[in-house]
Amino acid sequence: MISLDLGWDVLGVYVENQVAVGLQGSSVGLALALGFGAAYACYYITSIAKKPKLIAGGKKFYEFLRDHCPVVTETYYPPFWCWESRAQTLLRPFVTAKPWVSYRNELIRAPDGGQISLDWVDNDSSPTHPDPSSRPTVLLLPGLTGTSRESYILHMVQQSRELGYRCVVFNNRGVSGEKLLTPRTYCAANTEDLEMVIDHVQKTIPAAPIMAAGVSMGGMMLANYLGRKGRRTCLKGVVVFSAGWDVFECTASLEKPLDRLIFNSYLTSCLQASVHRHRPVLEKNYDIDHVMKAKTIREFDERFTSIIPIHKLKSVQVPMLCLNAADDVFSPNHAIPIEVVKQNPNLALLITCHGGHIGFLEGLWPRQSTYMDRVFRQFAKAVIEQGGRLSDLQ
Known part of the structure; x- marks a missing residue:
C-alpha cells in the first residue's frame, strides 16, 4: 500500500515538472510573439x-x-x-x-x-x-x-x-x-x-x-x-x-469578385432605393422595373444614368x-x-x-x-x- 506521504511527494514532483514545462512554453510563446511583433513593426515601417x-x-x-x-x-x-x-x-x-x-x-x-x-x-x-x-x-x-x-x-x-x-x-x-x-x-x-x-x-x-x-x-x-x-x-x-x-476603369475594378461582393451590390441597392423613393416622378421618363433589376453599377448606369469620363482637366x-x-x-x-x-x-x-x-x-x-x-x-x-x-x- 502506498503511503500518504509518498503520494504527496509524487504529486509535488509532478506539479513542479508541469510548472517548469509551462514556464518553458510561456517563454517560447512570448519569444514568438515578440519576434512576430518585431517583424510586423519592421514591415509596417518599411x-x-x-x-x-x-x-x-x-x-x-x-x-x-x-x-x-x-x-x-x-x-x-x-x-x-x-x-x-x-x-x-x-x-x-x-x-x-x-x-x-x-x-x-x-x-x-x-x-x-x-x-x-x-x-x-x-x-x-x-x-x-x-x-x-x-x-x-x-x-x-x-x-x-x-x-x-x-x-x-x-x-x-x-x-x-x-x-x-x-x-x-x-x-x-x-x-x-x-x-x-x-x-x-x-x-x-x-x-x-x-x-x-x-x-x-x-x-x-x-x-x-x-x-x-x-x-x-x-x-x-x-x-x-x-x-x-x-x-x-x-x-x-x-x-x-x-x-x-476614369469611370470605366472604376466600374471594371468594382466588378472583380471580392469587390463586387463587398461594394458593387451594396452601392447598386443604395441607388435603386433612391430611385424607388421617387418612383412616382421618375417613372414618367424611365422603366423603373427594369432599373430595379440591375445587379451592378454598370447595369444601373446603362439603365438609368449616363456618366462620361472626365477629360476636361487640361482646361x-x-x-x-x-x-x-x-x-x-x-x-x-x-x-x-x-x-x-x-x-x-x-x-x-x-x-x-x-x-x-x-x-x-x-x-x-x-x-x-x-x-x-x-x-x-x-x-x-x-x-x-x-x-x-x-x-x-x-
Whole structure:
C-alpha cells in the first residue's frame, strides 16, 4: 500500500515538472510573439508608413503646397491594425466620430422646376471673421449617395468652423429628404445644378471669398465644372478627395469578385432605393422595373444614368489639389491622370500608398481626425489666407 506521504511527494514532483514545462512554453510563446511583433513593426515601417507622392503641374503650385500645407510632405501612418484598402473604406463611417452640426436648410428652385437642398453653417460666432458679409465660405459636395450628414462632410464642417469659415453643403437632387419635383436626378457629367448653386452662393454673399471641396463623385463634378468654366468662376481654389477619374476603369475594378461582393451590390441597392423613393416622378421618363433589376453599377448606369469620363482637366484654370489613395478599389492607381496633371500648372496630385476610398484613417485609434481632414484644413486655410500667391500659376 502506498503511503500518504509518498503520494504527496509524487504529486509535488509532478506539479513542479508541469510548472517548469509551462514556464518553458510561456517563454517560447512570448519569444514568438515578440519576434512576430518585431517583424510586423519592421514591415509596417518599411512598407506601409510612407510619404505621399506630390505631383504638380508647375513649380509655383508645388512650392505653395510644400510651404503652406506641410501635411503633403509628412509620412502617412495608417492604423497598424487597419491599413488594407477595403478595411479602411468599410470602417471609416463606424470608427470616426460624427461631430454635432446644426444646419440651416435652404431650398432653391432650378429653371426646370426642380429644387435643390442647401445646408448652411453660418458660423456667426466666428472670432476671426466676425463680419458675415466677408466671412470666407467653403462649398462642400458629398459623394454619390451622400448628404450633409456623412461623417466626412461633418468633419470638414467642423474643421471649417474652427478656422472661422462659413460652410454650405450642396445636396444633389432628391438625396437629403426633399421631394423630387421633376424626373431629373444628377450625375458627375452634368454641372448645371452646381453652376446654379455657385452663382446663388456668390450672389448671396458677394464680398466673401469662396473655395470648394468635393468627395468622390462630388469631386468629379467639381473637376468637370472647372474644366467647363476655365477662369470664369468665383472659386479661389478646389480640393478633391478620392475622385474616380476614369469611370470605366472604376466600374471594371468594382466588378472583380471580392469587390463586387463587398461594394458593387451594396452601392447598386443604395441607388435603386433612391430611385424607388421617387418612383412616382421618375417613372414618367424611365422603366423603373427594369432599373430595379440591375445587379451592378454598370447595369444601373446603362439603365438609368449616363456618366462620361472626365477629360476636361487640361482646361482647369483654378488651383486644384487632388488626394487619391493608390489602393482605392473605386479609383485604381493606373487610372489616376498623372501625365495630364503634369501638363497643367493649376493642378496637383497627392497620392498615398494606402487609404482606400474616403478612408485615410491614421493613428492608433482615429476617432477625431483623418489624414484627409488634415489635408482639407491646411489647404482651405492656405487658399483663403495665402491665395494671393496663387493668382497666376502659369
